[in-house]
């Protein structure tokens with residue numbers, strides 16, 4: 001999140017849930033929907049508004065793999081490494097994507113275009129191995145096909 005980012009966007013969420021016991025996860029989910037990740041400033045703001053400490057909010061947030069603490073790239077690649085995808089070669093695809101983009105799993109390219117997350121089952125095992133890029137799903141992948149898809153997206157950016 002940029003400095004001076006608008007934390008008041010959280011106010012409606014906090015107004016609805018701040019007094020509701022056990023609602024911290026819901027507040028964090030809404031926060032991530034608003035900003036794409038959990039900015040440190042937002043963690044502090046939530047703590048302040050709910051009468052707790054940033055450390056306690058972080059303690060809950062870091063327990064769940066769904067939460068991110070760094071901004072994601074314009075294209076968020078989620079590569080499945082669930083059982084079906086793993087058996088069908090997801091490791092080789094991950095290796096090819098990492099090598100091609102010059103990042104590790106969980107990393108973001110320097111130009112801010114791509115973030116790679118390795119995730120558990122995406123729920124479309126019959127298409128394995130599968131990755132999604134933002135809202136789009138790509139099935140029956142090979143390492144070469146995955147790289148081709150990413151190159152296509154990058155080419156689109158260059159033309160834009």
Ligand code: FES
Nearest residue numbers: 080082085122125
């Ligand atoms: S294991 Fe990959 S989509 Fe289910």
